[in-house]
Amino acid sequence: MGRDAPLAQAEIPRLYDSLAPFYDRWAFFTESKARRRAIELTCLRDGETVLEVAVGTGLMFEEIVKLNPHGNNLGIDLSAGMLRRAGERLAPYTSDNYELRRGDALDLGVDTESIDLLVNCYMFDLLCAKDTDTVLDEFGRVLKPEGRMVVVNMTHGRSRGSRVYESISRRFPRSAGGCRGVQLATTTSQHGFEIDSVEYLQQCLFPSEIIVARKATHS
Ligand SMILES: C[S@@+](CC[C@H](N)C(=O)[O-])C[C@H]1O[C@@H](n2cnc3c(N)ncnc32)[C@H](O)[C@@H]1O
Numbered sequence: 001m002g003r004d005a006p007l008a009q010a011e012i013p014r015l016y017d018s019l020a021p022f023y024d025r026w027a028f029f030t031e032s033k034a035r036r037r038a039i040e041l042t043c044l045r046d047g048e049t050v051l052e053v054a055v056g057t058g059l060m061f062e063e064i065v066k067l068n069p070h071g072n073n074l075g076i077d078l079s080a081g082m083l084r085r086a087g088e089r090l091a092p093y094t095s096d097n098y099e100l101r102r103g104d105a106l107d108l109g110v111d112t113e114s115i116d117l118l119v120n121c122y123m124f125d126l127l128c129a130k131d132t133d134t135v136l137d138e139f140g141r142v143l144k145p146e147g148r149m150v151v152v153n154m155t156h157g158r159s160r161g162s163r164v165y166e167s168i169s170r171r172f173p174r175s176a177g178g179c180r181g182v183q184l185a186t187t188t189s190q191h192g193f194e195i196d197s198v199e200y201l202q203q204c205l206f207p208s209e210i211i212v213a214r215k216a217t218h219s
Pocket of ligand 1: 016027057069
């Protein structure tokens, strides 16, 4: 995975509480294309049980709720500030088919083999290697056999320009939201997932990796 997480998990909720008012503007210029592609890749079918971990301000979760009106949609996040924004974004929708709550990817508090689709954007790039292993096992636990997972992360830039974000995150880890580039396909497959696809996408030089995987039935 390369460089380990620049910030401790204990620092994350406060950091993202403070970034919450600005997050959507940043995300529009750097992450919106990857998020759009990721929602396509979910192949979400109405009626499914969907979990978004690290739901943030709800940019992806709003799309999930719209595409899955007859399903169950749960979004969790560590940061109360990010969740508040997600709640505001979702306010126009009837809350019959969704729930937002505080929760930790390391211990989801969700029933074993209860989830059809798990979505997670720009969180593993904040986690240290040990927590990454724990979280992938936890994702595997809650997914049904053959359950799908779509994970998006900041990754290593493939052009000189796109490596600028790695240098910024090295020098100013808090301003960069505590993230650094990761490549997760190999680690994911070591945790009982079959990888369906890995895509690289760059927006305003910001490099993202989109992984589509399913829980292997033999795990
Ligand atoms: C870069 S933001 C991405 C938010 C959202 N997924 C998106 O793409 O717009 C990272 C989010 O991960 C959340 N986060 C970090 N570690 C987490 C954990 N262990 N459990 C749940 N959420 C976590 C942060 O609170 C923050 O909202």
